[in-house]
Amino acid sequence: MVGLPARGKTYISKKLCRYLNWIGINTKVFNLGEYRRHATTAYQCHEFFRPDNIKAMAIRTQCAKDALNDVCQWLESGDGEVAVFDATNSTVERRQLIRDIVVCKMGFKLFFVESVCNDPEIVEQNIMEVKVSSPDYATMKKEDVLADFMQRIEHYQERYQPLDEERESDLSFMKIYNTGEKVLVHKHEGHIQSRIVYYLMNIHIVPRTIYLTRHGESLMNLEGRIGGDSDLTERGHEYGKALAEYITGQNIQGLRVWTSWLKRTIQTAADVKAPQERWKALNEIDAGICEEMTYEEIAGKYPTDFAARDQNKFSYRYPRGESYEDLVARLEPVIMELERQGNVLVVSHQAVLRCLLAYFLDKSADELPYLEVPLHTIMKLTPVAYGCKVENIRLPIEAVDTHRPKPKGVTIIKPIIYGNVARYFDKKREEDGHTHQWTVYVKPYHNEDMSAYVKKVHFKLHESYNNPNRIVTKPPYELTETGWGEFEIVIKIYFHDPNERPVTVYHVLKLFQSTPEIQLGKESLVSEFYEEIVFQDPTALMQHLLNSSRPMTLGVWRHNTDFEIKKESTMKDILEARNKIRLEVIDLKEKLTLAKETIAKFKEEITKISKAGGSLSVA
Numbered sequence: 001m002v003g004l005p006a007r008g009k010t011y012i013s014k015k016l017c018r019y020l021n022w023i024g025i026n027t028k029v030f031n032l033g034e035y036r037r038h039a040t041t042a043y044q045c046h047e048f049f050r051p052d053n054i055k056a057m058a059i060r061t062q063c064a065k066d067a068l069n070d071v072c073q074w075l076e077s078g079d080g081e082v083a084v085f086d087a088t089n090s091t092v093e094r095r096q097l098i099r100d101i102v103v104c105k106m107g108f109k110l111f112f113v114e115s116v117c118n119d120p121e122i123v124e125q126n127i128m129e130v131k132v133s134s135p136d137y138a139t140m141k142k143e144d145v146l147a148d149f150m151q152r153i154e155h156y157q158e159r160y161q162p163l164d165e166e167r168e169s170d171l172s173f174m175k176i177y178n179t180g181e182k183v184l185v186h187k188h189e190g191h192i193q194s195r196i197v198y199y200l201m202n203i204h205i206v207p208r209t210i211y212l213t214r215h216g217e218s219l220m221n222l223e224g225r226i227g228g229d230s231d232l233t234e235r236g237h238e239y240g241k242a243l244a245e246y247i248t249g250q251n252i253q254g255l256r257v258w259t260s261w262l263k264r265t266i267q268t269a270a271d272v273k274a275p276q277e278r279w280k281a282l283n284e285i286d287a288g289i290c291e292e293m294t295y296e297e298i299a300g301k302y303p304t305d306f307a308a309r310d311q312n313k314f315s316y317r318y319p320r321g322e323s324y325e326d327l328v329a330r331l332e333p334v335i336m337e338l339e340r341q342g343n344v345l346v347v348s349h350q351a352v353l354r355c356l357l358a359y360f361l362d363k364s365a366d367e368l369p370y371l372e373v374p375l376h377t378i379m380k381l382t383p384v385a386y387g388c389k390v391e392n393i394r395l396p397i398e399a400v401d402t403h404r405p406k407p408k409g410v411t412i413i414k415p416i417i418y419g420n421v422a423r424y425f426d427k428k429r430e431e432d433g434h435t436h437q438w439t440v441y442v443k444p445y446h447n448e449d450m451s452a453y454v455k456k457v458h459f460k461l462h463e464s465y466n467n468p469n470r471i472v473t474k475p476p477y478e479l480t481e482t483g484w485g486e487f488e489i490v491i492k493i494y495f496h497d498p499n500e501r502p503v504t505v506y507h508v509l510k511l512f513q514s515t516p517e518i519q520l521g522k523e524s525l526v527s528e529f530y531e532e533i534v535f536q537d538p539t540a541l542m543q544h545l546l547n548s549s550r551p552m553t554l555g556v557w558r559h560n561t562d563f564e565i566k567k568e569s570t571m572k573d574i575l576e577a578r579n580k581i582r583l584e585v586i587d588l589k590e591k592l593t594l595a596k597e598t599i600a601k602f603k604e605e606i607t608k609i610s611k612a613g614g615s616l617s618v619a
Helices: 009-022 033-039 053-075 092-105 120-129 143-156 190-199 218-225 234-250 262-270 297-301 303-311 326-341 351-361 540-547 561-612
Strands: 028-030 082-086 112-116 172-176 180-185 210-213 256-259 277-278 344-348 377-384 387-394 411-424 436-444 454-460 469-472 478-482 487-495 503-508 524-538
Touching: 009 028, 009 112, 009 190, 009 326, 009 351, 028 033, 028 053, 033 053, 033 082, 053 082, 053 092, 082 377, 120 143, 143 387, 172 190, 190 326, 210 351, 234 262, 256 262, 262 344, 297 303, 303 540, 326 351, 344 351, 351 377, 351 387, 411 503, 411 540, 436 487, 436 503, 454 478, 469 478, 524 540
Parallel strands: 028 082, 112 172, 210 344, 256 277, 256 344
Antiparallel strands: 172 180, 210 377, 377 387, 411 436, 411 524, 436 478, 454 469, 454 487, 487 503
């Protein structure tokens, strides 16, 4: 991003990030302000941003370098596809620094987006709506924020150098003037840059409200069937009338109504007094061969498909039909037009509205297919500074519940073997004193390619090694070194699904054993252990990855220890221990019973003596 403060850069960054993630391009915003706040003490005043404040300028430059390094690491790791560097980047010098790091050093593509705003009313509105709640001004009175921030802008203006197609002719960029009044595009290249330009040309900041609602209850809904093109039920028609009354009561200026081509949405919106437009793109997801079937019928007739959809609902495509992923692609033109419009009422279907809600509420592909979109409910969306406020308005017309929640209780277990193999050199090496060569590893217990779900394995060695942090990104997940001492190795396993937390195991490197053959270096020492990684209710993506691993063609998965024999031996020991404990418990119960009987006899004797007025003699 490029531009003076309070020009909407963060608004554009977050909105662009949300859009790119929605269409399946993994995107992340790196906000320089957060780096600066982390690097310095509490913000004092605008003086920090003076061009002649050398100490502060050094801090700001270092923060920019740190942020750019994080950008490059994130992109290089394979996790990310687009990084948005949200900062002023208001000088040619700073933009050259970015180019040197991102393009020349790392080889990534670079595209600048500059927000230019010369309207003082818009600038002041941005400050009062957004900046007053900034952490920088947490302790400052609201009336002082505007004055301080205006002075901060003046400091930036002293050195501000807008993007220029002659001075920076080698750069790819676009400039947005006064929130979309005019757009200049210079040398954009590639598919992603084209989509960014197209998207940013369509957004605006004019206040508006978007109303989303499903059609009224349909005959298919009543029967529990999906898809089709049925009429409304009596309650569905009542909802259509109630919807029209509600919309009329809101007195919405310039409202437009969009429906699908299917009868149930057209009938629902029939009484709404506003211009109406039908979109084929708003039709319900195509269930292919499962159209007009109940879920019970699908489970009975197509059990494999039914299970596959539960495992990855976003990507699963109905045979001869669509997936939610297909639906997102189909709805992209709708999103573009919604961004251009003012007040709109969209009357559509459950799957379609889930996709639209996921865009406005920044929901992941894993969450999207399970968003609740009940019948006879209006979802009122109001765009705010960095997101969207949603209000659910339930109209008092009963309807069936068609929501099918995400399946729970899914557990997938992946057994692994971890450990090390070590061999003695026969004598200490003269150059470094090392006595052994060793290999530490993580392997699948069964013959499968772990790379289907494992992204990388991080081995953390003793700090005496050069580069103690070693990363292995493909099988075999192992590393070989030499040394003379035993120490703990931290093994951290990362997964392709970023929502799945890494798993950590700890292994003490074993080099020494009393067996003569191992002591003499004739045989290798093997120290390995069995462990199970338990995935409880994994995301749809992770579930798909875990179930898609294939057998290895090479024997790297084989392990030296026969854990089945070990398991039998351990189970035998456990059974013997259980039996021993059971016998001991029986013995203790017998002793306890005897003790209770003895105590009862003593109490009885004491009672008799007390009644007789005698006493017990103590020997």
